[in-house]
Amino acid sequence: MLPASEVLEWEDGLLCTQLIWKTEPSIDMVTDLMRSKIQDVSQDDKQTENTVSTATYIGGGAFNKLYLMDRCNDSWILRVTLPVDPYYKTSSEVATIKLIKSFTSLPVPRVIAHYGGAPEASPSDGCLGLEWILMTKLPGKNLTDAWSEMDIGKKIRVVELLADKLHELYTCKEAQFSSIGNVYQPSVQTDTSERGASYGPAAYTVGRIVSMPFFWNQRLRQPVNRGPFASSAEWLTSRLQLVEYECTQILNSDSVNSNEKEDAARFKSLSQRLSKHIQFFVPANEKFVLHHDDVNAGNILVDPTTGDLTGVLDWECVSVLPNWKSCQLPIFLTDTQPRNTKPSENAYFRNVDGSPNELYFHHLLEWELTMLGQYFLRRMESHNSDWIEIYKSSGRIRDFEYAVHECDSELMVKRIEKWLDIVERGEKYQRLLEYN
Template identity: 30%
Template sequence: MLAVQLAVTCKFASTSKNYLTNQYHRSRFVFLLSPNIIATMARPLQDGLGWKETLFDLVPEWTQEPSIAAIENVCRQQLSIPADELCTVSFHASGLFNKLYILEHARDRLVMRVSLPVYPHHKTRAEVATLRWVDENTRIPVPKVFGFDDSNDNEIGFEWILMELMEGIPAHLRWRSMTMEQKVAFTEQIATFQAELSGCGKPEKIFRGIGSLEDKEVDQRNDAEGLHMATAGLLVSHELFMGDHLGYDIPRGPFRSSHDWLSAVLNIVILHQTAVLETTDDEDEREDAEVILATARKLLCLLPGAFPPVLDEPEITGLYHHDLHLNNILVDEGGSITAVLDWECVSALPLWMTTNIPKFLDEAVREEEPQRDRYAYETPEESAATVEKHRDLVDLDNEGKTDLYWIHRVEYEATQLRKVYQNRLRELWPDWPLEGSHEKVEFFHAISHCDGLWVKKSAKWADRLENGESMRWEDA
């Protein structure tokens, strides 16, 4: 079975067009446009992108729809499909920042991924550089790219990537039917992948500095052969480009240290909340902004205690995939991994970040195995609701038991598999910094949640730290 992926690789058959020369001064986000480029630019850089405020978050939205006919034309050009040969394009699915379309023709089935310009040029280019590095330096299965364009100055009007469909089914749909032995093998494979992404076993450290990968040759090569030199560059990360954040005058990478990176994140929060206080008359918004602002400033003051502000040389880093949930990992019928997807915003981050547990193992602790016969059976109404809920899915039959049994089963298995994951990484990577990274990871969580629903937890955690007390962020 084939599954559509949100990830791309850098093996491509045609180069990307790059009409805009982006230069950066002292890591600031400043576009320097030559007069001839200004004269020929057909569209604003973020044409087609809007932002919508929801109850809990800010989300991107499409202000115009990509044209199916334009997508078909571009695909025909990229693949040299004759006009008299059948070629069909159909909408398949949407992600947060992109739409996926299935291309079918006599020779193959491919995916066209059309992206919103949330971080013009750099988001697409960083994905290309990242997937090329992964393909050439690890054994992680990733899809091939047949073409891409990191500019919106094209017939579609958006940045796009044309790639292969990968074989397999999302592991989420297979998980219940997999044996514990298969799940152990699956988890050990993911640990192996993380070791490879961190450069384990290589004679030299693979990356220094914090940022998304960039490859100077990305516009100059149209072959899929040979090794390419990728380095950490500008950081493509949600907190740096959401909403109006691209307009803030802050450092954007590559960052020399964890301190510099997290300082930039906190300064974005401070700038944003200061702007809210200056513009809103809503008392609730002002109150929220004041709490967030106070928390971010306190965390910024506490930062040097956990992260040295000055280093002799750029910090050692490795690639860290922050979104390894079961929908982003494809497996075959036996549970073996066939692809790892969604490399969007994956970057070279400090090695202490690799001590985070993958998302598919991030569940509550449950050491005692749930005994099936101790759980109630579904009522007819619950059974009907389960069938409706999982109508289009496979291997998600509740087998007559209530959801509570399956929740506890997932928690128990994740608890055991976390031990498998950690033990395997220790075997592969004796210097894996697990023990020395706890406080840094806690600090990162406090920063990541200080500008939203969980700000009071971050504030409480910061207060405890300021008083010299130790506390897990999740317990705040």
């Protein structure tokens, strides 16, 4: 695999740091790799040999590119990824998917093969110069694309089924651990010759964490504890130390302007203030569970005609986290302002063709998501576990964790400072997050 410095670059943008791909695999190399790995697991070798398929690029994110291949009446996805946290990100994601597939009924892809740069891997696996995972393609449309096709009844069904699956993961004994970090398999195991191979709980352990606050920009170089963490306090302390180290480097640099140094000084001061209050916010008797913290509409696959849940995607950077972090609404149900009353078309201006204007549909979406969030919570409550109790009692620590996450954000720092002023003065507590 190529060194990280040859394939990626961190570039300061207008509003945030951006990740730049310095190289991309050719479609021919991707096609050859996918064909060879699919050949290894095909149940019909003759059919596979006679089928000529080519990989197709279908999109990607900040550090992933996705390729599709249809072959042997099946569809396969190759996700090529930049080594933002070399070896650990890919290895952990593969272990996480395998654990979930082995011990829960969550609809997740089957991992066929992967390459994370490990020395014991076949040299040909590193031919792309990047890390990758080959997996089966799940059926369905992502919820973002299917939304307009579904009536409110089908949307409710999706949300309730999602709640059932996430609750299953929350209560899965094999997904509960004694520390915070990421899941790994201690010894390298492959299932390229088996379909649906399963592994016992002893095959999984928690190791160093893989998450964006710990590797974004140049943070992999910073000397902080990366886990596993024995408590929320340790985890939050390391995150604040990352901010402090980063700000100190800016303040000591001769190549940044005075405005950047002024911001860095403010962020550093806020991170130090927050550090003093960690023990006040962290609850006692924590449990640690595997938690998908990026359940957005783009990562949910559905059958829009029935409202069935067909897939939950994007398990990279999924960590074992405290139960107070796990017991919360999925991101897509909190991405808008709450709206408790359904908007009336008659209250909005009409377009020339007589249809309601865009604001109406924006408010309608807010109302739908607010209502669906209530359905999600009621469904969780129906399971009679401690999930809903933890959700209701964890507002303060979720506020604090949000403050840690955003303490180096120009857009949020003033708001966090005012909130922390109230905390430090011992006044009546006010929520930092209005809806969570």
